[in-house]
Amino acid sequence: xxxxxxxxxxxxxxxxxxxxxxxxxxxxxxxxxxxxxxxxxxxxxxxxxxxxxxxxxxxxxxxxxxxxxxxxxxxxxxxxxxxxxxxxxxxxxxxxxxxxxxxxxxxxxxxxxxxxxxxxxxxxxxxxxxxxxxxxxxxxxxxxxxxxxxxxxxxxxxxxxxxxxxxxxxxxxxxxxxxxxxxxxxxxxxxxxxxxxxxxxxxxxxxxxxxxxxxxxxxxxxxxxxxxxxxxxxxxxxxxxxxxxxxxxxxxxxxxxxxxxxxxxxxxxxxxxxxxxxxxxxxxxxxxxxxxxxxxxxxxxxxxxxxxxxxxxxxxxxxxxxxxxxxxxxxxxxxxxxxxxxxxxxxxxxxxxxxxxxxxxxxxxxxxxxxxxxxxxxxxxxxxxxxxxxxxxxxxxxxxxxxxxxxxxxxxxxxxxxxxxxxxxxxx
Amino acid sequence: xxxxxxxxxxxxxxxxxxxxxxxxxxxxxxxxxxxxxxxxxxxxxxxxxxxxxxxxxxxxxxxxxxxxxxxxxxxxxxxxxxxxxxxxxxxxxxxxxxxxxxxxxxxxxxxxxxxxxxxxxxxxxxxxxxxxxxxxxxxxxxxxxxxxxxxxxxxxxxxxxxxxxxxxxxxxxxxxxxxxxxxxxxxxxxxxxxxxxxxxxxxxxxxxxxxxxxxxxxxxxxxxxxxxxxxxxxxxxxxxxxxxxxxxxxxxxxxxxxxxxxxxxxxxxxxxxxxxxxxxxxxxxxxxxxxxxxxxxxxxxxxxxxxxxxxxxxxxxxxxxxxxxxxxxxx
Numbered sequence: 097x098x099x100x101x102x103x104x105x106x107x108x109x110x111x112x113x114x115x116x117x118x119x120x121x122x123x124x125x126x127x128x129x130x131x132x133x134x135x136x137x138x139x140x141x142x143x144x145x146x147x148x149x150x151x152x153x154x155x156x157x158x159x160x161x162x163x164x165x166x167x168x169x170x171x172x173x174x175x176x177x178x179x180x181x182x183x184x185x186x187x188x189x190x191x192x193x194x195x196x197x198x199x200x201x202x203x204x205x206x207x208x209x210x211x212x213x214x215x216x217x218x219x220x221x222x223x224x225x226x227x228x229x230x231x232x233x234x235x236x237x238x239x240x241x242x243x244x245x246x247x248x249x250x251x252x253x254x255x256x257x258x259x260x261x262x263x264x265x266x267x268x269x270x271x272x273x274x275x276x277x278x279x280x281x282x283x284x285x286x287x288x289x290x291x292x293x294x295x296x297x298x299x300x301x302x303x304x305x306x307x308x309x310x311x312x313x314x315x316x317x318x319x320x321x322x323x324x325x326x327x328x329x330x331x332x333x334x335x336x337x338x339x340x341x342x343x344x345x346x347x348x349x350x351x352x353x354x355x356x357x358x359x360x361x362x363x364x365x366x367x368x369x370x371x372x373x374x375x376x377x378x379x380x381x382x383x384x385x386x387x388x389x390x391x392x393x394x395x396x397x398x399x400x401x402x403x404x405x406x407x408x409x410x411x412x413x414x415x416x417x418x419x420x421x422x423x424x425x426x427x428x429x430x431x432x433x434x435x436x437x438x439x440x441x442x443x444x445x446x447x448x449x450x451x452x453x454x455x456x457x458x459x460x461x462x463x464x465x466x467x468x469x470x471x472x473x474x475x476x477x478x479x480x481x482x483x484x485x486x487x488x489x490x491x492x493x494x495x496x497x498x499x500x501x502x503x504x505x506x507x508x509x510x511x512x513x514x515x516x517x518x519x520x521x522x523x524x
Numbered sequence: 525x526x527x528x529x530x531x532x533x534x535x536x537x538x539x540x541x542x543x544x545x546x547x548x549x550x551x552x553x554x555x556x557x558x559x560x561x562x563x564x565x566x567x568x569x570x571x572x573x574x575x576x577x578x579x580x581x582x583x584x585x586x587x588x589x590x591x592x593x594x595x596x597x598x599x600x601x602x603x604x605x606x607x608x609x610x611x612x613x614x615x616x617x618x619x620x621x622x623x624x625x626x627x628x629x630x631x632x633x634x635x636x637x638x639x640x641x642x643x644x645x646x647x648x649x650x651x652x653x654x655x656x657x658x659x660x661x662x663x664x665x666x667x668x669x670x671x672x673x674x675x676x677x678x679x680x681x682x683x684x685x686x687x688x689x690x691x692x693x694x695x696x697x698x699x700x701x702x703x704x705x706x707x708x709x710x711x712x713x714x715x716x717x718x719x720x721x722x723x724x725x726x727x728x729x730x731x732x733x734x735x736x737x738x739x740x741x742x743x744x745x746x747x748x749x750x751x752x753x754x755x756x757x758x759x760x761x762x763x764x765x766x767x768x769x770x771x772x773x774x775x776x777x778x779x780x781x782x783x784x785x786x787x788x789x790x791x792x793x794x795x796x797x798x799x800x801x802x803x804x805x806x807x808x809x810x811x812x813x814x815x816x817x818x819x820x821x822x823x824x825x826x827x828x829x830x831x832x833x834x835x836x837x838x839x840x841x842x843x844x845x846x847x848x849x850x851x852x853x854x855x
Contacts (some may be wrong), residue, residue, distance in 0.1 A: 174807055177810070201592075202595045315577070349788075350699050351674070352674060353681060353699075362680075482809070493792065
């Protein structure tokens with residue numbers, strides 16, 4: 097046998113290359129896995145309990161399929177949208193973050209889970225969370241995973257030093273309206289130089305998150321133009337807080353500064369969701385026992401919390417639905433809370449959960465937030481909200497950081513919002 | 525033996541085509557057929573470039589004339605994206621920011637790099653260690669860098685402000701004021717690329733003949749005089765090269781503001797650069813038509829700079845007499 101010539105080798109390599117190209121061309125179908133009993137789930141770190149996913153990897157209870165869970169890293173939405181747009185390598189089940197309204201424009205990409213029997217378990221979940229998963233067309237495409245009921249976190253030691261009310265009940269009673277809450281902050285500032293929150297934007301965001309009305313209605317009509325609209329009220333409240341000097345003016349981009357302010361008590365409070373307790377515990381461990389939770393003025397809101405959806409190309413929608421229902425039973429949501437602190441969207445989950453810890457002294461944050469979750473109002477988040485919310489936040493930052501005139505800032509925010517809505521064809 | 529066999533037929537093939545004198549595209553096809561394994565062997569790069577380089581570039585031209593959210597229908601929009609771009613104050617704010625940061629970073633960076641290269645060129649101890657040390661920032665992870673810079677320039681608890689207050693000066697809101705943000709980003713760029721440019725200058729310095737220095741020393745020139753009268757003029761082409769690369773880098777500035785301030789460009793969008801705005805519009809607002817239009821606007825700006833640079837270079841390369849002659853011919 098003669099040794100192979102260079103030409104032979106090149107030809108062989110070429111054929112191998114062609115073969116590989118041909119093979120990959122054949123693999124271009126909508127599904128990721130060729131196994132008809134393997135459903136691929138896309139999720140991100142800490143959005144599902146690894147323990148439960150491991151069980152589903154063997155089999156989904158009540159079906160002969162199993163789940164292969166793929167962790168998708170950063171830019172989750174871009175990756176999901178790319179596969180949906182390309183019509184290839186689409187997961188059979190996908191998690192979607194609290195920005196699920198972004199997908200309303202393309203809701204036909206997802207199956208209506210009401211047709212798959214999701215309604216049978218509707219009563220197990222907080223109704224406002226269920227509503228957030230319903231599209232403007234009335235299709236139920238986004239199944240509740242976790243939620244983020246909000247409350248007012250405050251440093252009891254700093255409040256005590258300032259001679260303010262200290263127990264959660266007293267603080268809640270002292271600040272049932274935003275005016276009272278700002279007055280409380282002014283008193284705190286006068287007594288200790290400590291600020292109540294880090295930015296006016298936090299006040300603005302959580303005011304809106306607790307409001308039944310937001311930027312646009314279901315017919316894409318802007319609501320913020322009217323006097324007394326929720327956006328305008330939130331803006332006025334935030335500006336009042338800024339002008340009273342009770343905000344520290346440390347924007348979110350300066351995370352280390354924010355954490356330092358909460359640690360050393362120069363900022364003595366924050367309004368945020370249940371999941372923030374975990375973040376606080378990790379970023380300011382030295383303040384354990386000093387924090388307490390009081391009710392948010394007026395009513396609690398919801399910040400964050402994700403959903404599960406079934407893309408229309410799913411190879412076995414019944415099995416996918418079975419998986420989503422199984423991993424979100426009250427018992428399993430309770431397990432997910434114990435495993436990765438996902439705050440349950442089933443009221444019944446709390447029956448089997450108990451809190452042991454002293455970060456909030458003798459206060460039980462689980463009891464606090466599960467009670468708050470009951471009063472979160474139902475609201476509608478428009479698919480266009482993410483286009484306009486940025487201009488209001490940006491202008492509010494301008495008021496806070498560079499002393500821009502609030503009225504001019506409001507006008508600029510409204511003009512910017514109008515411009516971008518017109519550009520995208522929402523307004524004509 | 526095996527090495528000579530493939531050459532013979534191809535040489536014969538070439539002779540045959542010469543004899544037939546076919547039209548040029550036929551000749552190309554024959555050559556392709558004769559040498560297809562070789563072409564196939566170099567094809568991976570071109571295939572990848574076509575798919576991930578050329579196609580997106582061409583597709584973005586198409587996209588810039590459409591409305592597309594990355595998922596739904598692509599709708600033709602004519603010149604609407606460009607018309608919006610012209611009157612979009614956020615875009616022009618980004619253009620302004622980009623140029624200010626570019627000026628704030630490039631001028632001190634190149635001056636520093638030149639000085640460092642000059643010092644590294646001297647006969648000093650541990651030269652290799654210094655060279656590595658100055659180049660190291662260029663290969664450091666940007667994300668880690670942003671965390672360090674975020675802490676160093678932190679308004680209330682940062683090192684810089686602690687130092688300022690220690691010497692009795694007022695602290696500066698580095699990350700929440702318009703100029704503070706720009707200076708911080710410029711410092712990040714300087715920190716990252718000074719060493720890189722210094723290495724390039726060093727290579728240029730080493731190609732300058734030593735007899736020029738010897739002659740200057742013989743004539744009694746001081747170190748400063750040698751630097752300004754010998755080194756800098758001899759380095760001119762290298763300096764122009766670094767100016768061009770810094771311009772390209774400055775116009776496409778993205779990573780530093782993105783990791784330091786996030787996708788929104790910080791307070792008042794003071795750190796919003798052109799590419800960050802493009803990314804923001806395409807990948808957070810899902811307006812791919814507009815993102816593409818911004819990309820092509822950036823291309824036009826970069827082209828203008830390239831032409832200016834090219835003009836400067838070609839002027840320098842001409843001999844004085846040739847330059848005079850061409851001037852005479854033009855008038």
